[in-house]
Amino acid sequence: MDSSTSTPSRIVIASRESRLAMWQAVHVQGRLAAQFPQSQVEILGMTTQGDQILDKPLAAIGGKGLFIKELEVAMQEGRADLAVHSLKDVPMVMPEGFVLSAISARETPFDAFVSNKYAALDDLPAGAVIGTSSLRRESVLRARYPQLVIKSLRGNLDTRLRKLDAGEYDAIILAAAGLIRLGLKERIRSLLTPEQSLPAPGQGALGIETPADRPETAALVAVLNDPETAHCVRAERALSRALGGSCQVPLGGYAIFDNGQLWLRGFVATADGKQMVSAEVRGAPQDDEALGLQLADMLRAQGADAILAQLAHASAGQ
Ligand SMILES: NCc1[nH]cc(CCC(=O)O)c1CC(=O)O
Numbered sequence: 001m002d003s004s005t006s007t008p009s010r011i012v013i014a015s016r017e018s019r020l021a022m023w024q025a026v027h028v029q030g031r032l033a034a035q036f037p038q039s040q041v042e043i044l045g046m047t048t049q050g051d052q053i054l055d056k057p058l059a060a061i062g063g064k065g066l067f068i069k070e071l072e073v074a075m076q077e078g079r080a081d082l083a084v085h086s087l088k089d090v091p092m093v094m095p096e097g098f099v100l101s102a103i104s105a106r107e108t109p110f111d112a113f114v115s116n117k118y119a120a121l122d123d124l125p126a127g128a129v130i131g132t133s134s135l136r137r138e139s140v141l142r143a144r145y146p147q148l149v150i151k152s153l154r155g156n157l158d159t160r161l162r163k164l165d166a167g168e169y170d171a172i173i174l175a176a177a178g179l180i181r182l183g184l185k186e187r188i189r190s191l192l193t194p195e196q197s198l199p200a201p202g203q204g205a206l207g208i209e210t211p212a213d214r215p216e217t218a219a220l221v222a223v224l225n226d227p228e229t230a231h232c233v234r235a236e237r238a239l240s241r242a243l244g245g246s247c248q249v250p251l252g253g254y255a256i257f258d259n260g261q262l263w264l265r266g267f268v269a270t271a272d273g274k275q276m277v278s279a280e281v282r283g284a285p286q287d288d289e290a291l292g293l294q295l296a297d298m299l300r301a302q303g304a305d306a307i308l309a310q311l312a313h314a315s316a317g318q
Pocket residue numbers: 086087088089173174175177178202203204205206
């Protein structure tokens with residue numbers, strides 16, 4: 001792309017190659033192609049380090065950045081113009097030289113209960129084996145359902161469902177958005193309410209990343225931005241950032257619009273679920289990031305710092 005005044009002849013989207021990532025890239029491709037009929041919109045698929053290391057929990061391999069690094073290199077080298085991500089997987093502090101220039105309207109943000117035997121979390125008997133590798137989901141399960149056995153579950157969506165179907169688990173918890181995007185909505189037996197389990201910051205939204213030195217690309221992808229979702233996820237991400245959020249921290253953050261106000265709820269917990277602090281805040285949507293910081297302070301006042309210090313200590317010992 002060469003100019004901000006004319007539409008580029010070619011727009012290249014960098015994407016991971018998992019089925020979910022590709023669905024998301026194709027979705028954005030379709031929307032850009034409809035907006036810019038003169039442009040040829042292409043997808044550059046690539047495998048990231050995060051996709052290759054499948055046998056360790058995300059928290060142990062260095063976290064979210066591993067899934068986006070290769071895509072950023074492609075943009076730096078001019079092989080791609082933008083990258084499409086599940087926003088949940090985008091680091092809270094953007095890597096130097098890159099910006100989030102659009103946030104798409106959110107798909108169902110909640111966690112989904114998936115099982116071939118049971119209809120809902122509350123139906124699981126004591127000793128039932130439930131699969132998740134998210135520290136956030138684990139802390140909530142241990143706090144509210146201490147009678148369940150939690151077993152690690154990694155891999156892409158298809159792999160996780162295959163492990164469930166092979167009988168390795170009685171039930172698994174996945175983001176509803178991924179299942180819906182892949183046409184697997186019928187696998188969802190029930191949704192976890194925000195009261196049961198607050199979603200991860202950004203869950204269900206797509207983030208469009210572009211190089212900071214290419215404002216013309218940012219202007220182009222602005223057509224994909226949903227302002228309401230953008231306010232919500234800015235508040236959620238500010239909360240997470242203020243608490244040092246990464247997938248090493250069991251933390252939930254979820255904002256919605258309520259009577260014209262932004263309503264942000266959040267929690268921080270220890271992975272064993274023994275300590276958990278939660279709070280909520282309401283305010284003007286344009287104060288999104290300030291609300292996130294305010295909520296972080298409220299959680300700190302309730303003892304979030306002690307929880308975070310304990311987490312730092314635990315991971316240093318790994
Ligand atoms: N952590 C992996 C991941 N990243 C995005 C989604 C689903 C789509 C979304 O949340 O937008 C998932 C799967 C899951 O958590 O079950």
